[in-house]
Amino acid sequence: MSHGPLRHLISIDDLDRPGIERILDRAESFAEVSGRDIKKVPALRGRTVVNLFYESSTRTSSSFELAAKRLSADVVSVKSTGSSVDKGESLKDTVQTLSAYDPAAIVIRSPHAGAAQLVAGWTPAAVVNAGDGKHEHPTQALLDVFTLRRRIGSLEGTNIWIVGDVLHSRVARSNILAFRRMGARVTVCGPPTLLPRDIESLGCAATPSLENVHEADVVYVLRMQHERMREAFVPSMREYAARYQINDSRLRPGQLVMHPGPVNRGVELSAATIDSPQALIGDQVKAGVAVRMAVLYELLVGPQLMAVAA
Ligand code: ASP
Numbered sequence: 173m174s175h176g177p178l179r180h181l182i183s184i185d186d187l188d189r190p191g192i193e194r195i196l197d198r199a200e201s202f203a204e205v206s207g208r209d210i211k212k213v214p215a216l217r218g219r220t221v222v223n224l225f226y227e228s229s230t231r232t233s234s235s236f237e238l239a240a241k242r243l244s245a246d247v248v249s250v251k252s253t254g255s256s257v258d259k260g261e262s263l264k265d266t267v268q269t270l271s272a273y274d275p276a277a278i279v280i281r282s283p284h285a286g287a288a289q290l291v292a293g294w295t296p297a298a299v300v301n302a303g304d305g306k307h308e309h310p311t312q313a314l315l316d317v318f319t320l321r322r323r324i325g326s327l328e329g330t331n332i333w334i335v336g337d338v339l340h341s342r343v344a345r346s347n348i349l350a351f352r353r354m355g356a357r358v359t360v361c362g363p364p365t366l367l368p369r370d371i372e373s374l375g376c377a378a379t380p381s382l383e384n385v386h387e388a389d390v391v392y393v394l395r396m397q398h399e400r401m402r403e404a405f406v407p408s409m410r411e412y413a414a415r416y417q418i419n420d421s422r423l424r425p426g427q428l429v430m431h432p433g434p435v436n437r438g439v440e441l442s443a444a445t446i447d448s449p450q451a452l453i454g455d456q457v458k459a460g461v462a463v464r465m466a467v468l469y470e471l472l473v474g475p476q477l478m479a480v481a482a
Pocket residue numbers: 303309342343394395397432433434
């Protein structure tokens with residue numbers, strides 16, 4: 173972990189706590205810009221941001237696109253649906269082709285762990301990891317910390333449970349690191365087949381039982397990632413829901429519920445819980461643009477304080 177000026181955002185490990193706080197403070201100013209009639213600041217005028225999405229995405233791709241546009245950058249969005257893309261070489265070719273436009277930043281979403289790091293080696297542009305396979309999704313973690321900080325203030329001493337398909341989840345990995353760095357205690361919970369064996373090395377506890385979930389201040393629910401499951405990790409989705417679904421009967425009043433989306437309604441979360449006031453899911457989506465503006469700003473303008481110009 174090196175904490176000089178941030179060149180790329182590949183992992184939450186690229187940021188120390190003051191770095192996370194600086195980005196989130198700046199995101200607060202950008203949230204204010206997003207409340208204006210004219211939602212633009214000139215910070216990246218004349219610069220180009222390339223969004224390269226090799227995997228389906230709604231929230232992440234649209235919010236990165238809006239974030240770059242609200243900073244007045246020129247934006248090129250390239251979408252490709254993984255299957256026909258031959259990892260290594262063709263990704264390199266694409267990055268080199270797009271580099272001809274001299275982008276200031278490349279935002280990359282890929283089904284392959286390590287793809288963002290590879291891209292960083294092929295281009296002089298700043299690289300933002302928008303999700304690489306099962307590895308990390310650092311901007312999701314930042315917007316989750318932003319959302320929680322807004323709701324409860326400091327995360328210091330907060331008890332956060334991350335429940336579900338931890339094995340296939342880049343969100344779990346980034347969020348464990350970010351929540352820990354902000355002073356929270358983290359427990360991951362799920363069927364033993366969906367808990368990676370070495371997960372505690374990230375600084376969290378792990379349990380297959382929801383029995384003590386009432387101790388959590390925040391229950392962060394993960395999507396069952398069918399598309400990444402090549403074998404049967406659970407007997408059936410019904411069985412999974414019976415044992416692990418977060419719903420009214422498992423929650424106590426006052427607990428907050430988060431989910432990175434998209435939600436499998438009625439599988440990992442009950443429909444009633446998704447729509448309940450305990451759920452912060454809508455706030456998480458709303459935080460995406462401001463936090464991604466702050467990340468692009470940090471990488472392309474720098475850590476200095478910003479006066480948000482009118
Ligand atoms: N949207 C998140 C991701 O891209 C979570 C998910 O897909 O379950 O990793």
